[in-house]
Amino acid sequence: IRVAVIDETHNYFKLVHAGRSVICRESLTELTSAIAMSRCDDKRLTHRVLTSAGLNVPQQLPASLEDASANAALLEDLKRVVVKPARGEQGNGISVDVRDAAALRAAIDEARKFCENVLLEEYVRGSDLRIIVIDGKVVAAATRKPPRIQGTGRDSIRELIEKQSRRREAATGGESRIPLDRETERCVEETGFSMDDILPYGDYLTVRKTANLHTGGTIHDVTSKLHPALRKAAVGAAAAIDIPVTGLDFIVPDPTGADYVIIEANERPGLANHEPQPTAERFIDLLFPKTADR
Numbered sequence: 100i101r102v103a104v105i106d107e108t109h110n111y112f113k114l115v116h117a118g119r120s121v122i123c124r125e126s127l128t129e130l131t132s133a134i135a136m137s138r139c140d141d142k143r144l145t146h147r148v149l150t151s152a153g154l155n156v157p158q159q160l161p162a163s164l165e166d167a168s169a170n171a172a173l174l175e176d177l178k179r180v181v182v183k184p185a186r187g188e189q190g191n192g193i194s195v196d197v198r199d200a201a202a203l204r205a206a207i208d209e210a211r212k213f214c215e216n217v218l219l220e221e222y223v224r225g226s227d228l229r230i231i232v233i234d235g236k237v238v239a240a241a242t243r244k245p246p247r248i249q250g251t252g253r254d255s256i257r258e259l260i261e262k263q264s265r266r267r268e269a270a271t272g273g274e275s276r277i278p279l280d281r282e283t284e285r286c287v288e289e290t291g292f293s294m295d296d297i298l299p300y301g302d303y304l305t306v307r308k309t310a311n312l313h314t315g316g317t318i319h320d321v322t323s324k325l326h327p328a329l330r331k332a333a334v335g336a337a338a339a340i341d342i343p344v345t346g347l348d349f350i351v352p353d354p355t356g357a358d359y360v361i362i363e364a365n366e367r368p369g370l371a372n373h374e375p376q377p378t379a380e381r382f383i384d385l386l387f388p389k390t391a392d393r
Contacts, residue, residue, distance in 0.1 A: 250298030
């Protein structure tokens with residue numbers, strides 16, 4: 100299979116084999132329709148499509164950009180919410196487990212930096228689970244854990260985050276780092292610490308509540324442990340969206356159990372993150388079926 104780089108900066112390339120060519124942007128290819136892509140791009144639309152398919156999703160409502168009291172009333176009803184831009188990726192603008200009105204206003208303002216439309220979503224406690232579906236089959240599954248630091252008894256929390264962020268950046272070729280932003284500060288402050296406090300030796304502290312790889316999260320393969328109900332839900336979600344390659348984000352109490360909600364669908368999931376599962380192999384099998392080992 101020949102590879103022709105089209106745009107290195109934006110990760111566009113073309114694969115050519117036996118008279119067939121496919122243009123890709125990472126794991127997004129021309130096989131994904133514009134309709135399927137739009138269903139993933141807008142989280143409101145994703146929610147509606149999955150709801151119509153009978154799949155479990157958290158309660159979700161648009162944030163009011165004019166009436167703060169309406170947002171506060173929803174928070175009072177749900178107690179804990181996730182605030183996210185209706186469109187966006189890589190965890191940008193997302194605040195998880197918001198519990199008070201002041202934090203809610205700040206989270207909405209942060210989300211609006213990435214999209215004018217902001218969503219308030221029911222907070223569901225559990226593990227962040229990414230399931231990769233290619234050509235209607237589950238290929239890989241992994242839990243993603245939020246970034247955490249370990250105290251040295253000497254360094255401030257800010258310094259520990261900077262050091263951990265440098266390690267994550269080096270280990271992932273620059274893909275993963277922990278932002279020193281207001282969301283990190285909020286998560287630290289909720290534990291009773293400030294960014295300049297010294298974390299006691301040996302103590303662990305989770306510094307963000309989102310588990311995205313791009314914001315410092317780590318990934319742990321659970322493909323062999325995945326419950327059949329979660330496999331079925333992932334395949335059903337991919338079919339409802341009508342997308343050949345997708346990464347579905349679940350919140351689950353345990354990947355070995357049947358309970359779940361689906362919070363997002365990604366049209367351009369990172370495949371290399373799931374090694375040693377055969378994500379790249381299945382991706383190529385999809386693009387060039389005649390090369391597949393049947």
